[in-house]
Amino acid sequence: LAKTTQPISMDSYEGQEVNITCSHNNIATNDYITWYQQFPSQGPRFIIQGYKTKVTNEVASLFIPADRKSSTLSLPRVSLSDTAVYYCLVGGGTDKLIFGTGTRLQVFP
Amino acid sequence: GAGVSQSPRYKVAKRGQDVALRCDPISGHVSLFWYQQALGQGPEFLTYFQNEAQLDKSGLPSDRFFAERPEGSVSTLKIQRTQQEDSAVYLCASSFLGQGASTEAFFGQGTRLTVV
Numbered sequence: 001l002a003k004t005t006q007p008i009s010m011d012s013y014e015g016q017e018v019n020i021t022c023s024h025n026n027i028a029t030n031d032y033i034t035w036y037q038q039f040p041s042q043g044p045r046f047i048i049q050g051y052k053t054k055v056t057n058e059v060a061s062l063f064i065p066a067d068r069k070s071s072t073l074s075l076p077r078v079s080l081s082d083t084a085v086y087y088c089l090v091g092g093g094t095d096k097l098i099f100g101t102g103t104r105l106q107v108f109p
Numbered sequence: 110g111a112g113v114s115q116s117p118r119y120k121v122a123k124r125g126q127d128v129a130l131r132c133d134p135i136s137g138h139v140s141l142f143w144y145q146q147a148l149g150q151g152p153e154f155l156t157y158f159q160n161e162a163q164l165d166k167s168g169l170p171s172d173r174f175f176a177e178r179p180e181g182s183v184s185t186l187k188i189q190r191t192q193q194e195d196s197a198v199y200l201c202a203s204s205f206l207g208q209g210a211s212t213e214a215f216f217g218q219g220t221r222l223t224v225v
Contacts, residue, residue: 043200043216087151096142096165099151
């Protein structure tokens with residue numbers, strides 16, 4: 001299972017765009033990239049998943065370069081409620097998801 | 110139900126006591142996962158079921174930990190002779206298939222276990 005590396009923490013202000021980059025140099029051909037969000041006292045929540053290029057949903061965008069060795073989660077115009085821990089994971093098929101320590105995003109007013 | 114349900118939400122156990130944590134997955138979900146999350150850390154994989162079959166239990170920290178899913182739906186994580194290091198949040202997740210490609214895993218709110 002590919003290991004991921006992401007910043008431990010990030011700070012932002014309301015209304016700004018936040019980009020969290022994750023590196024996964026050993027990603028396998030059949031691996032997908034998935035991001036989860038976790039609020040205190042709650043389980044992780046799926047945000048977005050992609051394989052290559054760009055994926056966008058109502059919450060975020062995921063940018064994946066051609067070599068797939070990294071990915072960037074983009075949160076447009078964050079609000080205080082986006083303060084959470086964000087996890088980047090890679091895996092494929094029925095692989096169990098391996099969580100790292102995640103990126104702790106703090107949004108200030 | 111609408112989501113993954115775990116009970117109890119909180120459990121305080123005396124050291125040496127046995128505990129049982131319950132997970133009700135989303136109806137129809139084939140896969141069920143248990144994770145352990147220590148304070149300030151990411152969830153750590155414990156075990157995985159596909160229907161009633163336990164396909165991976167490589168993350169169970171010791172033989173005091175036991176999980177079952179006898180009818181392929183509800184699952185129970187049992188911890189025998191609890192120790193203080195077992196104190197953590199135990200998360201259950203379910204998905205229609207596996208957790209990797211093109212599947213979304215749904216997590217419960219977890220059970221916070223405190224061993225005193």
